[in-house]
Amino acid sequence: MFEYEHKVQYYETDQMQIVHHSNYIRWFEEARMAMMESTGFGYEKMETQGVIIPVVEAQASYRSMVRFGETVLIRPKIKKFNGAVLEIIYDVVDKKTGVLRCQGRTKHAFLDAEGHLISLKYAKPEFYDYFRKLESAQTEPVTKGAQDPDKNPDS
Amino acid sequence: MFEYEHKVQYYETDQMQIVHHSNYIRWFEEARMAMMESTGFGYEKMETQGVIIPVVEAQASYRSMVRFGETVLIRPKIKKFNGAVLEIIYDVVDKKTGVLRCQGRTKHAFLDAEGHLISLKYAKPEFYDYFRKLESAQTEPVTKGAQDPDKNPDS
Amino acid sequence: MFEYEHKVQYYETDQMQIVHHSNYIRWFEEARMAMMESTGFGYEKMETQGVIIPVVEAQASYRSMVRFGETVLIRPKIKKFNGAVLEIIYDVVDKKTGVLRCQGRTKHAFLDAEGHLISLKYAKPEFYDYFRKLESAQTEPVTKGAQDPDKNPDS
Amino acid sequence: MFEYEHKVQYYETDQMQIVHHSNYIRWFEEARMAMMESTGFGYEKMETQGVIIPVVEAQASYRSMVRFGETVLIRPKIKKFNGAVLEIIYDVVDKKTGVLRCQGRTKHAFLDAEGHLISLKYAKPEFYDYFRKLESAQTEPVTKGAQDPDKNPDS
Numbered sequence: 001m002f003e004y005e006h007k008v009q010y011y012e013t014d015q016m017q018i019v020h021h022s023n024y025i026r027w028f029e030e031a032r033m034a035m036m037e038s039t040g041f042g043y044e045k046m047e048t049q050g051v052i053i054p055v056v057e058a059q060a061s062y063r064s065m066v067r068f069g070e071t072v073l074i075r076p077k078i079k080k081f082n083g084a085v086l087e088i089i090y091d092v093v094d095k096k097t098g099v100l101r102c103q104g105r106t107k108h109a110f111l112d113a114e115g116h117l118i119s120l121k122y123a124k125p126e127f128y129d130y131f132r133k134l135e136s137a138q139t140e141p142v143t144k145g146a147q148d149p150d151k152n153p154d155s
Numbered sequence: 156m157f158e159y160e161h162k163v164q165y166y167e168t169d170q171m172q173i174v175h176h177s178n179y180i181r182w183f184e185e186a187r188m189a190m191m192e193s194t195g196f197g198y199e200k201m202e203t204q205g206v207i208i209p210v211v212e213a214q215a216s217y218r219s220m221v222r223f224g225e226t227v228l229i230r231p232k233i234k235k236f237n238g239a240v241l242e243i244i245y246d247v248v249d250k251k252t253g254v255l256r257c258q259g260r261t262k263h264a265f266l267d268a269e270g271h272l273i274s275l276k277y278a279k280p281e282f283y284d285y286f287r288k289l290e291s292a293q294t295e296p297v298t299k300g301a302q303d304p305d306k307n308p309d310s
Numbered sequence: 311m312f313e314y315e316h317k318v319q320y321y322e323t324d325q326m327q328i329v330h331h332s333n334y335i336r337w338f339e340e341a342r343m344a345m346m347e348s349t350g351f352g353y354e355k356m357e358t359q360g361v362i363i364p365v366v367e368a369q370a371s372y373r374s375m376v377r378f379g380e381t382v383l384i385r386p387k388i389k390k391f392n393g394a395v396l397e398i399i400y401d402v403v404d405k406k407t408g409v410l411r412c413q414g415r416t417k418h419a420f421l422d423a424e425g426h427l428i429s430l431k432y433a434k435p436e437f438y439d440y441f442r443k444l445e446s447a448q449t450e451p452v453t454k455g456a457q458d459p460d461k462n463p464d465s
Numbered sequence: 466m467f468e469y470e471h472k473v474q475y476y477e478t479d480q481m482q483i484v485h486h487s488n489y490i491r492w493f494e495e496a497r498m499a500m501m502e503s504t505g506f507g508y509e510k511m512e513t514q515g516v517i518i519p520v521v522e523a524q525a526s527y528r529s530m531v532r533f534g535e536t537v538l539i540r541p542k543i544k545k546f547n548g549a550v551l552e553i554i555y556d557v558v559d560k561k562t563g564v565l566r567c568q569g570r571t572k573h574a575f576l577d578a579e580g581h582l583i584s585l586k587y588a589k590p591e592f593y594d595y596f597r598k599l600e601s602a603q604t605e606p607v608t609k610g611a612q613d614p615d616k617n618p619d620s
Contacts, residue, residue: 009491009494009495009498010324010325010330010494010498010508011324011330011332011491011494013324013325014320014321014323014324014325015202015320015323015324015325015327015328015378016207016209017325017327018209018325020320020321021180021209021210021213022177022178022180022181022184022213022321023177025176025177025180025213026177026474026476029177029474029475029476030474033474033475042534043475044533044534047170052171054171054173054176054217054220055176055217056216056217057214057215057216057217058176058177058180058214058215058217059212059213059214059215060212060213060214061211061212062209062210062211062212062213065209068325068509069507069509164336164339164340164343165339165343165353165479165480165485166336166339166479166485166487168479168480169475169476169478169479169480170475170478170479170480170482170483170533172480172482173480175475175476177476181319181321184319184320184321185319188319188320197379198320199378199379223354223480224352224354325512326517326519328519331490331519331520331523332487332488332490332491332494332523333487335486335487335490335523336487339487357480362481364481364483364486364527364530365486365527366526366527367524367525367526367527368486368487368490368524368525368527369522369523369524369525370522370523370524371521371522372519372520372521372522372523375519
């Protein structure tokens with residue numbers, strides 16, 4: 001499981017004296033980018049090579065409040081990947097206590113440099129393999145194939 | 156229908172040369188606050204009188220990209236209100252063309268100054284009436300009661 | 311004098327229950343862009359035509375606190391323009407009371423699409439005239455030439 | 466010398482494909498807070514004990530552009546501290562190359578919980594000592610007293 005640490009910044013708070021809810025969407029991005037980079041192939045290289053991965057949906061359920069002075073751990077996990085769609089879910093927990101702060105989800109498409117939708121499997125097979133590798137790294141290899149037929153490249 | 160206008164700011168763009176997705180969550184807040192204020196009773200007065208309305212869930216589906224130089228209209232609409240929970244849905248459309256840019260949703264709870272969950276109907280009946288009035292202003296009075304039994308204050 | 315109105319947003323506050331100081335730098339940008347657009351030639355058109363105007367210095371002196379629920383007026387004024395350097399100063403005042411909130415300054419260079427420094431007077435004379443026009447609109451034509459020899463296009 | 470590391474986030478970029486200039490003001494805050502915390506006495510404890518340290522001035526000179534994928538080091542240094550005023554200067558350099566990216570400065574006052582200006586030396590001597598310690602840690606003790614008579618607590 002990949003885990004990303006974020007120290008709460010003062011500028012992330014609002015006058016409710018908690019972190020403003022919009023920042024969690026940014027934390028998801030921080031964790032997602034760090035997860036991609038953790039395999040040695042960061043998102044900036046993808047953009048350089050003509051693949052853009054916009055967010056097509058984002059969602060966050062706020063479970064408990066986060067305050068300045070705290071540190072959170074964000075745990076992104078690939079929920080679905082088939083070359084055309086990428087779905088990631090996130091848990092945000094307090095670093096010290098482990099208390100759940102937020103659960104979220106983002107959904108992504110893949111575009112080429114001209115902004116057209118592409119399927120990585122055909123358009124950029126090396127990127128396809130990269131996401132497959134990332135997905136494998138976070139689950140048990142034995143149970144993976146059995147749970148999700150989408151993960152069979154031939155289906 | 157309440158409508159809020161937002162001119163896209165340069166600092167809201169990212170290197171994809173579109174508005175960063177996290178900003179739509181902020182636009183929902185702008186529109187929500189403006190809708191509340193449109194009846195002459197803004198959110199800052201609620202906070203002053205000890206009622207806090209945190210976001211407990213936020214969601215956005217991005218339909219088409221928004222760029223610097225454009226202006227969007229955000230249309231918030233109360234989807235559910237029963238004194239304990241408030242749900243608002245949002246359409247974001249391009250001002251010039253009317254093209255749909257984003258659809259979203261936020262869910263809110265009501266807290267007192269000590270951070271305890273409250274039901275406005277009992278804890279702050281004048282605020283309860285205020286949200287009912289806001290809700291009524293945006294829907295047909297004839298069909299409202301029939302569609303949603305939650306909206307009957309006596310049920 | 312050009313004047314830009316900004317309604318304080320909740321997400322701009324911090325836990326000190328005032329607007330976070332970094333947002334004033336963004337307000338300067340909002341006002342600067344609106345001033346440019348007020349003459350019918352917005353910044354997005356400049357970028358489209360290959361002129362980029364990065365900020366090379368920014369400064370803000372905070373005179374009194376701004377809170378949620380308030381509206382401010384931002385008054386940008388061109389302090390210096392010679393085709394290679396643009397300096398703008400800003401006053402931020404409370405809309406209701408006129409009380410001074412902040413004074414600031416930004417300094418800008420002009421780059422072409424390849425990122426090289428350019429002088430608008432030679433590289434893009436129509437943009438040079440545009441800024442001259444903007445500058446003239448905000449000052450007395452009689453005193454302008456006398457005060458600042460830089461403003462003589464033939465010098 | 467205290468040094469704070471910041472990895473550039475995607476949401477910090479703008480459509481110029483560089484970090485938006487307002488974010489450096491936030492980075493100064495990140496580094497300042499981390500410096501304060503490095504001695505085991507973070508800013509959130511000061512606020513809890515009734516001392517607020519607002520920014521009364523902020524300035525940044527942008528020397529070279531920072532892009533997504535890069536990491537910067539921010540080096541805050543106390544320039545002046547006399548119990549009533551705190552001035553900090555900042556260098557931002559690229560982590561990999563050491564190239565200077567930005568130089569900045571912030572100036573702060575000290576307020577009590579009611580928002581009145583205070584001098585730490587009298588109002589909160591333990592906080593005064595704390596900042597003195599922080600200041601000493603970053604300079605040579607031999608030359609310090611000679612350079613700046615302000616730093617003599619008895620003067």
